Amino acid sequence: MILILLGPPGSGKGTQAKRLVKQRGFTHLSTGDMLREAVKNETELGLKVKSIMDTGELVADDLIIGLITEKMQEVGGAAFMLDGFPRNLTQAEKLDEIFVAENLSVDRVIFLNVAEEELVKRLSGRFYCPKCNAGYNYPAHLPKVDGVCDTDGEKILRRPDDEEDVVRNRLKVYHRLTSPLENYYREKGLLAEISAGEHPDRVTESIMKVITATW
Numbered sequence: 001m002i003l004i005l006l007g008p009p010g011s012g013k014g015t016q017a018k019r020l021v022k023q024r025g026f027t028h029l030s031t032g033d034m035l036r037e038a039v040k041n042e043t044e045l046g047l048k049v050k051s052i053m054d055t056g057e058l059v060a061d062d063l064i065i066g067l068i069t070e071k072m073q074e075v076g077g078a079a080f081m082l083d084g085f086p087r088n089l090t091q092a093e094k095l096d097e098i099f100v101a102e103n104l105s106v107d108r109v110i111f112l113n114v115a116e117e118e119l120v121k122r123l124s125g126r127f128y129c130p131k132c133n134a135g136y137n138y139p140a141h142l143p144k145v146d147g148v149c150d151t152d153g154e155k156i157l158r159r160p161d162d163e164e165d166v167v168r169n170r171l172k173v174y175h176r177l178t179s180p181l182e183n184y185y186r187e188k189g190l191l192a193e194i195s196a197g198e199h200p201d202r203v204t205e206s207i208m209k210v211i212t213a214t215w
């Protein structure tokens with residue numbers, strides 16, 4: 001099974017993907033995570049994309065398509081989820097081409113719909129541990145000691161693109177370039193819209209219902 005997780009920044013794509021990995025054994029392919037790893041390791045790709053990511057704009061299509069194609073090939077025949085890709089119509093059309101060539105198809109596109117004020121609130125409260133990658137959120141999920149990771153005592157950090165001005169730009173970029181994909185997949189009969197402003201457990205339940213009905 002192949003799923004696409006679609007939704008604006010902070011809609012819970014990463015959170016829900018991790019749950020689906022645990023509950024259903026999906027492989028999680030997140031272009032954002034791949035790019036952040038490249039930035040952290042200061043690879044050639046990382047050095048190219050860092051400044052773009054820090055503004056909240058999209059990285060060039062050819063770089064992203066090359067990256068995700070390689071990762072999809074590594075997955076082989078296993079069930080996987082795309083998180084953060086495709087991000088515009090060019091990427092969606094390219095994905096269709098790749099899938100036709102590989103005799104694959106998208107089973108469902110899960111669209112996580114959340115009100116904009118809630119997205120800003122979630123992203124401005126998000127912190128992570130640079131050592132173990134554990135996630136925290138103020139005030140929803142606080143570390144035991146303020147500002148410090150529960151597991152390893154490391155100072156927790158905010159993603160550079162979670163600063164408020166960058167978040168506002170990421171939301172604009174979503175509306176301009178990514179939101180047309182909602183209709184693109186709706187017209188193909190693939191879109192399942194989930195009300196994702198609720199507790200994460202409720203959102204997972206809604207996604208599981210869609211998966212069960214599809215599979």
Ligand code: AP5
Pocket residue numbers: 007008009010011012013014015016031032033035052053054056057058059060064083084085086087091122123125126127135136137140161170196197198199200203
């Ligand atoms: P990417 O990493 O894909 O960022 P994004 O889409 O903006 O998504 P986020 O990771 O911010 O949010 P999310 O929806 O995963 O929410 P999360 O679960 O973390 O991309 C980053 C950048 O990389 C882009 O700006 C671009 O530059 C580049 N890029 C990536 N892909 C690209 C592509 N295909 N083409 C070109 N450029 C690309 O949740 C957020 C917070 O909310 C967390 O703290 C979480 O705990 C909390 N939360 C989650 N669910 C709930 C809930 N139900 N209730 C309350 N809180 C919740």
